[in-house]
Amino acid sequence: MSEPAVSTSNSGPANRPPEGDVPVTLITGTRKGIGRYLAEQFVAKGHQVVGCSRQAPDWSAPNYLHICCDVSDEPAVLQLFATIRQRFGRLDHLINNAGIASMNHCLLTPVDTVRRVLDTNVVGSFLFCREAARLMQRRNYGRIVNFSTVATPLKLEGEAIYAASKAAIVSLTEVLARELAPFGITVNAVGPTPIETDLIRSVPKDKMERLIARQAIPRYGTFEDVLNVIEFFLSPRSGFVTGQNVYLGGV
Amino acid sequence: MNQQEALQVVLDALGEFNQIHRRDQPVPPAPDTRLFGPGGHLDSLNLVRFVFLVEENLQRRTGKSVALTDERAMSQRHSPFISVTTLADYIVKICAPNSPNS
Ligand SMILES: NC(=O)c1ccc[n+]([C@@H]2O[C@H](COP(=O)([O-])OP(=O)(O)OC[C@H]3O[C@@H](n4cnc5c(N)ncnc54)[C@H](OP(=O)(O)O)[C@@H]3O)[C@@H](O)[C@H]2O)c1
Numbered sequence: 403m404s405e406p407a408v409s410t411s412n413s414g415p416a417n418r419p420p421e422g423d424v425p426v427t428l429i430t431g432t433r434k435g436i437g438r439y440l441a442e443q444f445v446a447k448g449h450q451v452v453g454c455s456r457q458a459p460d461w462s463a464p465n466y467l468h469i470c471c472d473v474s475d476e477p478a479v480l481q482l483f484a485t486i487r488q489r490f491g492r493l494d495h496l497i498n499n500a501g502i503a504s505m506n507h508c509l510l511t512p513v514d515t516v517r518r519v520l521d522t523n524v525v526g527s528f529l530f531c532r533e534a535a536r537l538m539q540r541r542n543y544g545r546i547v548n549f550s551t552v553a554t555p556l557k558l559e560g561e562a563i564y565a566a567s568k569a570a571i572v573s574l575t576e577v578l579a580r581e582l583a584p585f586g587i588t589v590n591a592v593g594p595t596p597i598e599t600d601l602i603r604s605v606p607k608d609k610m611e612r613l614i615a616r617q618a619i620p621r622y623g624t625f626e627d628v629l630n631v632i633e634f635f636l637s638p639r640s641g642f643v644t645g646q647n648v649y650l651g652g653v
Numbered sequence: 654m655n656q657q658e659a660l661q662v663v664l665d666a667l668g669e670f671n672q673i674h675r676r677d678q679p680v681p682p683a684p685d686t687r688l689f690g691p692g693g694h695l696d697s698l699n700l701v702r703f704v705f706l707v708e709e710n711l712q713r714r715t716g717k718s719v720a721l722t723d724e725r726a727m728s729q730r731h732s733p734f735i736s737v738t739t740l741a742d743y744i745v746k747i748c749a750p751n752s753p754n755s
Binding site (some may be wrong): 480525540585 | 718
């Protein structure tokens with residue numbers, strides 16, 4: 403049989419979330435770094451936030467539910483979504499933040515590292531997009547934000563697999579935007595510049611500085627810079643914005 | 654899962670589909686209702702919506718996640734999605750104890 407191609411006739415993502423209680427926002431990788439900051443910000447904005455990471459966080463907040471889960475472990479991911487469905491019955495926003503990097507010359511990169519990076523960054527993001535969309539489409543409304551990086555367009559040496567995994571995320575974002583538009587769901591990506599978190603701790607300082615010098619605005623990024631773009635994508639008014647990837651710092 | 658149970662899974666999912674997506678023009682919930690292809694009630698987009706309601710229903714009943722649109726479904730000589738009955742038949746087949754899916 404021929405594969406059921408998705409029809410393109412639709413009125414596109416909705417500009418208004420359906421009436422209801424507080425928005426439910428799922429953020430991956432919230433134990434630390436950017437993910438933790440985002441979780442705290444969206445809690446402060448009155449969202450019900452669900453977060454996940456492999457290890458338990460050393461912090462908590464009201465209206466924040468943490469579920470320990472490896473984003474690339476399908477049964478665990480299905481269980482996480484079953485919990486969201488049971489507890490909250492809906493999902494408005496997904497922020498696919500969990501990600502890992504591995505700094506190494508390609509000649510010295512073991513294939514296990516390659517698999518780990520691809521599993522977390524690509525397979526994990528895909529699984530969360532799929533399951534989130536399954537929940538979101540019931541209300542014909544949803545916002546998904548994925549994470550890319552400036553390491554891809556800047557062709558950062560030593561980060562071949564990381565940069566390639568994030569190139570896949572840009573492509574995933576563009577195609578899912580089309581597949582999910584008929585379900586009222588937008589899919590976009592944000593590409594941060596280097597931000598001082600554990601993720602970049604192993605990258606030599608001079609390498610980082612040379613990378614930053616290639617940005618239009620040569621400074622480290624901040625958590626606020628990332629939040630700003632995400633808030634724009636999540637806005638109910640951004641229903642006509644989908645399939646976009648915004649690099650920070652003018653890259 | 655026997656034919657009768659599989660048929661019920663499909664019909665329940667169709668009921669749910671009508672509730673969510675087709676309140677104005679429900680798809681007739683009957684064994685001979687044509688789903689996809691010539692004379693079918695579903696376009697490709699609605700087929701996606703419907704198939705995953707069937708998968709969810711199957712998972713609730715069996716406790717296992719079942720993929721109805723994997724390579725095996727796509728390589729069938731006759732599409733399992735032609736009618737309510739063909740889909741129920743396909744579900745029986747892939748839920749059989751010796752099937753790689755079960
Ligand atoms: N920092 C930067 O310079 C920068 C630049 C561009 C893009 N980004 C992107 O921004 C995102 C966040 O980065 P960050 O700097 O905040 O990194 P980070 O400080 O290293 O934090 C990563 C978070 O993801 C979680 N995580 C990692 N692997 C996971 C898995 N398999 N399953 C579930 N959770 C997992 C970690 O918790 P556990 O260890 O407990 O699992 C942690 O909470 C990533 O997608 C990254 O690629 C960062």
